[in-house]
Amino acid sequence: MSRFSLQELNRFRWRCRRGMAELDILLVPFFEDAFEALEAGQQTTFIGLLEEEDPVLWEWFSERSQPPGSEMLALVQLILKRVRP
Numbered sequence: 001m002s003r004f005s006l007q008e009l010n011r012f013r014w015r016c017r018r019g020m021a022e023l024d025i026l027l028v029p030f031f032e033d034a035f036e037a038l039e040a041g042q043q044t045t046f047i048g049l050l051e052e053e054d055p056v057l058w059e060w061f062s063e064r065s066q067p068p069g070s071e072m073l074a075l076v077q078l079i080l081k082r083v084r085p
Contacts, residue, residue, distance in 0.1 A: 002036060012050065018054050025083075033082075034082070045075045
């Protein structure tokens, strides 16, 4: 059972769709496949990640810069790990 309502989950799903296809490829499948299994703190961090601007996210996911805070860094690494061989 999700701690979020269906309406909230749909809003998060929509926020995963970004202006950059590269971010869509990372965020949408991660949300669909892994969000529900995350711990509550990780889910909160993911929701915070969705509030960031696309250029900032791209810098993080292309590893040109690191996100602030160990929780956000761990989440970015987790998302990247899912798409790397």
